[in-house]
Amino acid sequence: xxxxxxxxxxxxxxxxxxxxxxxxxxxxxxxxxxxxxxxxxxxxxxxxxxxxxxxxxxxxxxxxxxxxxxxxxxxxxxxxxxxxxxxxxxxxxxxxxxxxxxxxxxxxxxxxxxxxxxxxxxxxxxxxxxxxxxxxxxxxxxxxxxxxxxxxxxxxxxxxxxxxxxxxxxxxxxxxxxxxxxxxxxxxxxxxxxxxxxxxxxxxxxxxxxxxxxxxxxxxxxxxxxxxxxxxxxxxxxxxxxxxxxxxxxxxxxxxxxxxxxxxxxxxxxxxxxxxxxxxxxxxxxxxxxxxxxxxxxxxxxxxxxxxxxxxxxxxxxxxxxxxxxxxxxxxxxxxxxxxxxxxxxxxxxxxxxxxxxxxxxxxxxxxxxxxxxxxxxxxxxx
Amino acid sequence: xxxxxxxxxxxxxxxxxxxxxxxxxxxxxxxxxxxxxxxxxxxxxxxxxxxxxxxxxxxxxxxxxxxxxxxxxxxxxxxxxxxxxxxxxxxxxxxxxxxxxxxxxxxxxxxxxxxxxxxxxxxxxxxxxxxxxxxxxxxxxxxxxxxxxxxxxxxxxxxxxxxxxxxxxxxxxxxxxxxxxxxxxxxxxxxxx
Numbered sequence: 001x002x003x004x005x006x007x008x009x010x011x012x013x014x015x016x017x018x019x020x021x022x023x024x025x026x027x028x029x030x031x032x033x034x035x036x037x038x039x040x041x042x043x044x045x046x047x048x049x050x051x052x053x054x055x056x057x058x059x060x061x062x063x064x065x066x067x068x069x070x071x072x073x074x075x076x077x078x079x080x081x082x083x084x085x086x087x088x089x090x091x092x093x094x095x096x097x098x099x100x101x102x103x104x105x106x107x108x109x110x111x112x113x114x115x116x117x118x119x120x121x122x123x124x125x126x127x128x129x130x131x132x133x134x135x136x137x138x139x140x141x142x143x144x145x146x147x148x149x150x151x152x153x154x155x156x157x158x159x160x161x162x163x164x165x166x167x168x169x170x171x172x173x174x175x176x177x178x179x180x181x182x183x184x185x186x187x188x189x190x191x192x193x194x195x196x197x198x199x200x201x202x203x204x205x206x207x208x209x210x211x212x213x214x215x216x217x218x219x220x221x222x223x224x225x226x227x228x229x230x231x232x233x234x235x236x237x238x239x240x241x242x243x244x245x246x247x248x249x250x251x252x253x254x255x256x257x258x259x260x261x262x263x264x265x266x267x268x269x270x271x272x273x274x275x276x277x278x279x280x281x282x283x284x285x286x287x288x289x290x291x292x293x294x295x296x297x298x299x300x301x302x303x304x305x306x307x308x309x310x311x312x313x314x315x316x317x318x319x320x321x322x323x324x325x326x327x328x329x330x331x332x333x334x335x336x337x338x339x340x341x342x343x344x345x346x347x348x349x350x351x352x353x354x355x356x357x358x359x360x361x362x363x364x365x366x367x368x369x370x371x372x373x374x375x376x377x378x379x380x381x382x383x
Numbered sequence: 384x385x386x387x388x389x390x391x392x393x394x395x396x397x398x399x400x401x402x403x404x405x406x407x408x409x410x411x412x413x414x415x416x417x418x419x420x421x422x423x424x425x426x427x428x429x430x431x432x433x434x435x436x437x438x439x440x441x442x443x444x445x446x447x448x449x450x451x452x453x454x455x456x457x458x459x460x461x462x463x464x465x466x467x468x469x470x471x472x473x474x475x476x477x478x479x480x481x482x483x484x485x486x487x488x489x490x491x492x493x494x495x496x497x498x499x500x501x502x503x504x505x506x507x508x509x510x511x512x513x514x515x516x517x518x519x520x521x522x523x524x525x526x527x528x529x530x531x532x533x534x535x536x537x538x539x540x541x542x543x544x545x546x547x548x549x550x551x552x553x554x555x556x557x558x559x560x561x562x563x564x565x566x567x568x569x570x571x572x573x574x575x576x
Contacts, residue, residue, distance in 0.1 A: 201433075201437045208441070274558075368423075
């Protein structure tokens with residue numbers, strides 16, 4: 001059996017940790033054609049099977065009796081290792097010296113499903129960036145917003161606070177819309193006067209059109225407007241609030257964070273799988289074949305002439321950085337960064353066009369124009 | 384141009400089974416992928432929903448002004464006094480007469496929609512009993528058409544397999560919606576209506 005990806009768990013995980021990680025990985029992979037045990041290897045405390053050349057991620061569960069036995073071959077092979085620090089222990093106590101400088105996951109402050117997501121990000125099956133747009137009404141939910149900002153940041157999320165004031169609603173400016181469309185999840189703190197003062201139907205429709213997952217945290221007594229039918233619902237009750245702090249209590253924060261993490265992971269996987277299908281469909285129209293995804297999240301499309309084009313897909317907003325990263329992978333080969341133009345601000349599209357005009361390779365390509373562009377490449381190579 | 388009937392709506396929280404397994408993000412994704420996959424080659428005919436209409440309008444607008452004609456929104460005049468403002472986002476709106484009660488007004492609207500000769504396929508996703516009503520009517524009026532029911536987003540559409548003993552409906556349980564739409568809705572030869 002030749003695996004495409006390799007996930008390993010070493011050290012001292014509990015059975016409960018293992019079960020939860022496995023379940024979470026399987027849940028995210030559900031959206032893809034990849035399966036644990038078939039395309040994705042999953043080995044626990046296996047000291048025999050050597051490291052392989054395929055993308056590999058290792059979760060090392062530390063303990064007071066930690067040892068670095070079995071780790072050396074992986075360290076030498078340059079595999080990505082994520083040290084996990086059990087609750088109640090410090091890094092120095094639980095983690096072997098060689099691993100202490102790596103970014104650790106602290107189970108004191110995050111649920112073990114984070115480990116599953118970290119593994120999937122390391123092998124390129126989930127995007128590395130975790131971006132959320134946290135939108136709320138200043139007068140009604142500042143404490144809760146700050147608590148969530150801190151809790152999500154501790155879970156390695158990049159949180160943009162969209163603070164809405166009592167002033168008359170201002171149209172989404174280009175920069176703000178840009179931050180929204182870069183995000184995987186839009187979290188709304190739906191307090192009594194939040195939604196109708198912040199959003200028009202048209203704007204909210206565009207956020208949905210971009211494919212962003214919406215999470216509505218409902219304040220007690222606030223009924224969701226009909227426009228929010230497609231939002232993931234997380235209603236709060238009075239019991240979730242802490243009068244001492246003025247915001248929500250720790251249990252509610254943890255509950256919200258867990259939903260954000262799983263919503264983000266599942267939605268990223270589903271979006272990418274459908275997007276890759278859109279790319280395959282375009283390629284088929286010009287009798288081109290799409291290969292398997294490689295470690296950096298790119299695919300090779302073989303044109304009918306035999307010429308290869310390296311394609312990188314982004315469901316978010318394509319950036320000059322992603323263009324540059326693709327160039328590092330593709331080298332002199334023809335390459336394209338394929339993106340979805342729906343939901344992007346007109347200014348962002350103009351910028352993309354402008355930059356595209358100055359960089360010959362790789363090129364930006366809107367997904368619904370990919371077939372046409374591939375046909376053009378084909379013609380170029382035949383000329 | 385060939386047309387696809389979209390039967391989609393959002394289960395309400397007090398509707399038990401329909402709501403229990405409802406996945407809002409998957410419903411959003413399914414409808415979004417449908418519009419993206421077919422709108423250049425097919426028109427979509429549907430009765431609208433306040434949570435979904437603005438998203439479809441935004442997708443068409445971003446694809447280009449010519450695609451705003453590709454979606455045909457039907458509304459019953461039974462709701463005349465409270466037409467949602469999001470309907471204004473659509474160019475093609477058809478209003479059907481209000482009859483003596485809600486049930487017959489809705490039936491009249493659905494019959495008028497499904498009388499369109501160019502409809503040769505339908506997609507059922509999410510929703511409550513109305514989805515069952517639309518499915519039964521579709522099966523009766525378009526027996527040679529392609530019918531797809533999506534299970535993953537939950538709601539009534541996920542239960543159509545149990546409802547229909549025939550092989551009339553293609554029932555899809557996965558989340559690669561775009562593939563199903565490519566395979567079943569964009570085939571070369573139109574089926575005879």
